[in-house]
Amino acid sequence: MSAPERLSRFPASRSLSGGRKGSDALSIVEQHAALTQITARKGRQSDVASIVARALALELADPGRATNGSGRTAIWVQPGSWLIRAPGSERGELSTSLRQSLDGAAAVVDQSHGRNVIEFSGKHAQSVLARLCRLDLHDRAFTPGASASTIVGHVSCQLYRLESPVPSFGLIVGSTFAEWLLDELQAAASSHGWNFQPVRNAAA
Amino acid sequence: MTSKRLPSGGLIDRGTTVRFNFDGRSFTGHPGDTLASALLANGVRLVGRSFKYHRPRGIMTAGPEEPNALVELREGARREPNTKATEIELHDGLVSASQNRWPSLAFDLMSINGFAGPAISAGFYYKTFMWPKSFWEKLYEPLIRRAAGLGRAASQPDPDHYEAMHAHCDVLVVGSGAAGLAAARAAGEAGARVIICERDFVPGGGLLLSPADAAWRGDMVNALEAMPNVEILTRTNVFGYYDHNLLGAVERVSDHKAEPDQHEVRQRYRTFRAKQVVLATGASERLIAFPGNDRPGAMMAGAALTYLRRFGVVPGRNAVVFTNNDSAYETALALAEAGSGKVTLVDVRSQSALAAAMTARGIDVRLASEVAYFDGKTALVRRRGGAGGDKFVADLLCPSGGWNPNVQLASQSGAKPRWEATLASHVPGESVQAERSAGATKGIFGIGAAAYDGARAGREAAAAAGFAKAQDFALPERGPAEQPIAPFWEVKASGKSFVDLQHDVTAEDIRLAHREGFSHVEHAKRYTTHGMATDQGKLGSLVGSAILAEARGEPVEAVGVPTHRPYTMPVAFGALAGHASGAHFQPVRRTALNDWHLRNGAVMQPTGAWLRPFFYPKPGETGWEPIFREARAVRSSVGICDVSTLGKIDVQGPDAAAFLDRLYINTFSTLAVGKCRYGVMLREDGIVFDDGTTSRLAEDHFLVTTTTGNAAPVLEHMEFHAQTVWPELDVQFCSVTDQWAQVAVAGPKSRETLAAAVDGLDLSNEVFPFMGVGEGKIAGVPVRLFRISFSGELAYEIAVPSGHAETVWEAILAAGKPFGIVPYGLEAMSLMRVEKGHAAGPELNGQTTAADLGMGRMMKKSGDVIGRVLAGRPGLADPGRPRLVGIRPVDTNKRLRGGAHIVREPGSGTSMGWVSSVTQSIEHACWIGLAMVENGEALKNQRVFAVSPLHDESVEVTITSPHHVDPENLRVRA
Amino acid sequence: MHLIPCPYCGERPQDEFHYRGDATVKRPAPDAGEQAFYDYVYTRANPRGWHDEWWQHYAGCRQWIRVRRNTLTHAVAASAGPADALPEATP
């Protein structure tokens, strides 16, 4: 589709090196993603798991986890329900193909426009998130692959830790709250001394 | 000038001089000073006036228990009242002022209260300022406020920022004295995640007063700083211990600077969720009640030692140390070592093994004696309970009534304090939460003993958190045992003996409370205000209890102390609010069209979390003009409105229809695919919960819409019933509110407008009738179309994936241009819904039934429906209940008011109902309204009165159908 | 801020939950009559001590879980999923 797609009003994804306390980079990047929620019909959980494994080469995650496969991520959201994240190029098509392959084994709902995906990373990412979230995100407690639906910046969020050499987190938030959350993230980071500027080559 | 700085010693940097200001005078001090130590070093003796009697007061302590030295810190917008000089870290440019004095500190007219002494006894305010009532506002309150004022808050907005931060750890150690450092080290060595909080700006606690242990303190701090699993937080006071091992604290990030650095917060509110807690909060020295124990020059023995050892300040020249225990002997020694004048040690005990050593240092030791009087210049020392005595020249009087372990946090955690006779004080009781006390907090005194106990507590805490590895480290020597304390509370002699200096409560006030029946410690506290000041009775609470106990003829432990509650120290509101103030107060929710609204001049208004356009004024338009213009455009041609805030729930599954049949009073299983239906749902108690349209997208796929405000409650209601009441139903649902932006296109020209914009859907009335649902494309974007109407006109709603909302909105605007399409806001929408008589928030107010709203017949004949049974209760089924009607003023020039009562006759005291919604109508050129009126149906076309006593208005109105516009509902079907 | 142990998500702070109250009452059959529904909606024992309650983990897994909470001490003894039973009794 050629029509422009709006993410949040956040002017551009941002990152900056050099806070008051040192030169550790911290970045906030809004990702263009396809998101589809699948919820198994009664008693069809294992069918759903095997169909998704076959169709997308993706293992569905256990509670509190996110799994990766073939460039996509499956995030457990509630019993019998997962959010599948895929690259933005798969918007629309991801839901359509899942609906076809699941063939009534699960409710399939496109949430590509319903949620925004924000990636937040840097050596001090946990310290910034500690201002917005009450969960323990320490390296020992919340390892890559850990995922939680929780409250970040007073709004419900899916928060998960990415595989990365520096602490990196995915934040999936209702699209009508995305601007609010981005503002809160920036404010929480600025009290550490960071001041965000748009960077080139980030998602528009 | 009787106090002065020593040439050496202490933890201050004499090489650097900082300038500060107190009451308009300039002074100098050194880094490492507190405001109190710097004032003492400059010979400042008088720092404040007391609360009730305006007695002159000096610095009494060296910590948070300070009752006297309350100052206003900083100026202008940053002025902060009631800060304790003993807690303020000195910095260059610090500006402070004494408070509670009028007109000046040295000459205070209010000190006349002191001469009127007996008149202002306990309970004085309760007894005096009662009658007559009319005196309260004009006379009593201003008088009390002037007399009672404890500093002035800033009147400008606080320019600084605050934030909250939530931490987790295996072991939280509160306090960094010998016990705290050892506990943190032991837990840290075991591998646990440790956080250690210190209220002070230097870690060390009591170690800071012991030059012999300086090296050990340094080693411990270095070792802790080197551990990646240990975090040391100084300037961080833990103020509360809450359920499930949550502790709260305030970190004073930049209170020691004139202004915070760029991006720096002033204070940080912190929470700690700890697996295990070690409380190493030390002990506080308690007061002895004797006449004149509040005079400038009275200073707790431990505080005097602190000023000598930590700050290198001699707090007076000729000193009398008055004690019932061994700890004050060190103060006497340190004073003698400082070598300025005569030191006298008065011990209530008749024997002391330490007396000889004191005498050898030139200290005059008086055993079995007491101080009967102090006036700031002389002290009267006599045999215990005797008459007469010797007068000593003394500008410093240092009482020590023993030490109270700081059990506040343990007590808050649920561990009931236990009386320990050997200390004549309370120690923490049996743990309820995952906490343990260590060192002086537990009544274990002396640096070596406290460190040893702290190491044990740290090891145990780490092991309990799953870290069993033990690693030894060096601990200081344990000293010899102390001689037993002689419990001693009050010197019985004439004069004012204070138990609470900040609130001016005397021993006599406590006895008065008892005589007047306030004998329970909690009652005595409130009657006398003992312990209710900002120092929270740290000095004298137990002394007051002992005096009360004597009056009751019971032991102290039977009386106890008032319950310890958060906060252990005053906390600024700004810190608790954190970042959540101003624009960050609560989340803001923006629709996908928010930018368009802003760019096109909408007046945005928060409604709940949402920002919504109220109207789009054109230049020159005022008042109702933009609203009328927008509504007229819809009624005469076409308008477009952002209705994205509606709740949307995607419901799927083989049992989806059966589930909806139970949720709504009407039936959805009979709805055809491609159609939508208006539905009403009740709460289980029979009251209307929510309404909205539900569309059937496929046999097993529905889209439910809810009102904006009920989107979240309706989803939770559905989840509760699907998960717990009917788990057998195979139904899946989730919110798609944010996935779909929704746009209403309304007005007689809406079909023509959309026909020009929509591809792939025939919009003719035959193919796409009222309540039809279809799919098409606008500007290449796949959309869902619903033929539904809120305005009462021919109308459609278009759901669009929210990322494409603006594209679609613009395409519709372009298509509607030939018809003069206008965007309309919430106000025009609201005007039209009142005209049409749609029930909304004011009518769905949690009191109305479906029948009240004229929808009683929607209830299906059979089947399980939430709310059906209780809606049938006689009270709810009574036909005489207020019913939804319309009202119009008989005199069309009169305005109507929401909230007005409906009465038969003006002046009637009997209300027949109320006006729920009003608007100015464009169809009727007058105000119209909706009202809930008893027997409303039967009153159609009758005249009644809408009275609003608040506005002194009474308007004669005619009861009409609620449908002020198109009651036959022809327009929506056109 | 209490910790509520969600059987799916683990211990979470209380502000992620909405409280509904008594989980021992059971919705009556549709034909059980007015008194039965009245009791279901209004009649509560309000115990001092252990109480089985509904809490929804609305900011998490959105499950209505049963939580056995002590109304006196705020201790939580057990929790269970919406369709699962709590253990028989807590001493």
Ligand SMILES: [Zn+2]
């Ligand atoms: Zn959960």
